Amino acid sequence: MMLKDIFKNGKILLLSLILFVVSFSLLLTSCYPGDPISPSDTDVVTTFKNSAADFSSKFSYAMPDSVIHLGKDGPVESESPAIDQQILSAVERNMAAAGYTPEANPDQADVLVVAVVRTTQWVTGGCYPWYWGYYYPYPGYCYPVAYTYETGSLLIIMVDPERSGEIDPREALWISGINGLLSSSSNTAARINSNVDQAFKQSPYLSDGK
């Protein structure tokens, strides 16, 4: 039995097969996922850990009593102090859950934590210098991964207080970026809590040694 007896001559099939592929390919064009449907769908929580950081020796933290709002040209006034307070409360709650105790004097703290809100879209991809303020670092324009943050993104930054002067941002111990959290007024309170909680949840190493 020859193979040609199994496979029939099929010239007349060609047109129908072309139609089949055309129909099928058009069907495929509709098979990519659609757009997000709610503000919370666009929330993205990113955390960065300095691979050299040892959190098992960190037990206390100091944090300013306000959130830094950074505009295009530098710090700007907060338009939402109530939301700021909620952000700080969420960070404090999670730091406590991770085993850290608050320290009023930054000089005595094992780590410094600052919360920063970007009021403009922030396109990153390089590492620019950071500068230290009076007690706390002034995080200029850097994040250690190519990423675009939407307006209203929240950064929570943990640094070593022993550092001083200009430092390489890659030496931050831990950074969390929560994308676009404050870009919409939709359910902001719940989203602050859930996203800050997620930032700590996906960083279990913060609890090392505690």
Added chain:
Amino acid sequence: MTAKTFNRKILYAGLILLVLAGPGFGQDWISAITYQISFPSGDTKQFADETSFTGFGLDFRKPVDRYTTVGLMFGWNVFNQRVTKTAELAMENPITITGLQDRTLNSFPVMLNAHRYLGQGKDRRLYIGLNAGGYYMLQRFSIGINTFQKDQWQWGIIPEIGFVMPLQGGSTLILNGKYNYAFTGQSPLGGDINHEYWTIGIGFAWRQY
């Protein structure tokens, strides 16, 4: 390049291949086209864990004796998944990212193959085969307003088992199952990835003359 533009290019490529399937191949070439359903496994399942109903395969086989064909195959399998989960980006310093993600894999196997047809029946034949070559993999990982992508050639193989049966009207039904495995590859999230998935195909085969 948008997804629709990309798919339009694929459509044109498919049409060109089909035209080739007509007069482009000489006498005694066997052509086959199959619709494929694909099931991700291994690293592919980790990347996009949803059954794919979008895929097809195109085979050109040349008989070399009564039981054997050699030839080449092309394929296209699409995996999509929208999911909210946590992913790790393999970088010098670990980065973890959580959010709604759109993960897409377009796999284009292009391989040489050999098939052995078992038995001597004239109304149906079982066959086994091996495809060897590679895949062009288009991988997209979108989260928030960011997209990470990695498009690359990955070497691989496809063991295959199938069944052919002549139909009335001048065509032949072909059913097959394939295990797709890529030996080498990198994930759009960094690190190595070895894509693998299973496909079930059904379609038609015909012989040129």
